[in-house]
Amino acid sequence: MNKFESELKTGNFVTSECNHCNRVVWPPSDYCDNCFQKVSWRKISKNGTIIELSKKENDVFCISEFENKIRIMGKLDAQIDMAKPGQRVKLSKCLFNGKNRFFFSLENN
Amino acid sequence: MKKIAVVGYGNTKFTKDKLPIESLLLESTKQVFDTTKNLSQDLIDGVIVSTNDNSKYLGAILSELSGIKPKISHTVEHLCSSGSSAVISGFSYIASGLVDTVLVTGADNIGNSGQILEWDKSRGEYDRPIYWASMFTKAHKRQFNTTDEELAIVSAKNHKHAMDNPHAYTHKPYTISEIMNSKNITDDLRILDCSYSCSGGSSILLSSEKTAKKFTDQPIWISGIGQKTNSASFTKNKLTTLSSSVMAANDAYKMAKITPQEIDVAEIHDAFSVCELMAVEDLNFTEKNTGAQYVRNLFNTEDRKINPRGGLIGAGHPLGATGIAQIVEITQQLQNKAEKRQISNANHGLIHNMSAAATSSSVLVLKS
Known part of the structure; x- marks a missing residue:
């Protein structure tokens, strides 16, 4: 590791x-x-920006960018129609359990 | 640079059946021997295998099973564009003068490990291709107002073309409506917008100008090659342009000394419907933001110029075989041997093969 x-x-x-x-x-x-x-x-700063997003069943996933360079894909805790590219997000949780897992929430929520 | 030609080829049927990788490689290679005149084992001095399979030493294994004792043999792995990468290696060996005749055979099995790039940690848990494809599709919809119907036309066209490809994984036609109403994989992806992992093998025989006419009266020359790697990480990508494909195509056109408008027929890497819309623009067949209209016109006029064998969506996607199967199709087209799939008066053809969400691409131009 x-x-x-x-x-x-x-x-x-x-x-x-x-x-x-x-x-x-x-x-x-x-x-x-x-x-x-x-x-x-x-x-890394936990404040980022949504680049693009989609949804699989009830799972909203997106690419978020941090520090204008670092892009990662993770799960967004929001309704799909409440989020869009350019919107600010916070990295609310991250973990490693065989796979990297990232969780985002919309800022000001 | 030396002139190098495709002088023979072979394909297995693409299927759902899981088979030993050696069997797929050998079955495809046997077709080359069955259909190429004057070919004997002692005339092949290079054997290159293209695969994502985890088996070892397949270049030597295929050589032994085929009775070939080549000067050069090894395996090439480059995810979905392993096939074109292996062909470029074979081309280079001949161009260097090390060898005169190279067999390139690619194969993979359904559900092989090449679909997931574990190294790319930036994808998080969203490591399967459907997730990058959803990002591409949603970004394309957002930037160009692309509709689900326009995406479905790609799949309808390519499934229709595959009806006349005897090696295709499926021979089932679908209407635009059936595709639009097929199972949602994500909000932006229907199951019929996806190519299928399957089992299959494809081979070509490459030869120098010195020996080409021994094997065929219709050598098909590789006149242009472009290959570009931008990264391995998907998330560094632009989402509405296949930028590595743009650069690879520019190099291939320059080497071939032709313009995109001179291409008569092309096999392009439609891993998902949106990829074809992006590729026809990025290969400069049509201007940016006109890809959907371009493909709609092909569909409405039954013009088979793009993906006449059915592409990856129609024919299936056995990763290591795909780039080679694309070259087999264009070779047949330029030899006027593509039967029901034949484009009339085809003189220049192109193949576009890419890996890991277009983090890298290969483009080859062929001419009769």
């Missing part, structure tokens, strides 16, 4: 970051994809 997954297992959403290039390295990796220096790790 890598650092990203072990942190996710404890409920932390983290990214790798290159202190040399001063940039986020995403998807998570051991080395910067620009300069190949060893990365450091930090928590």
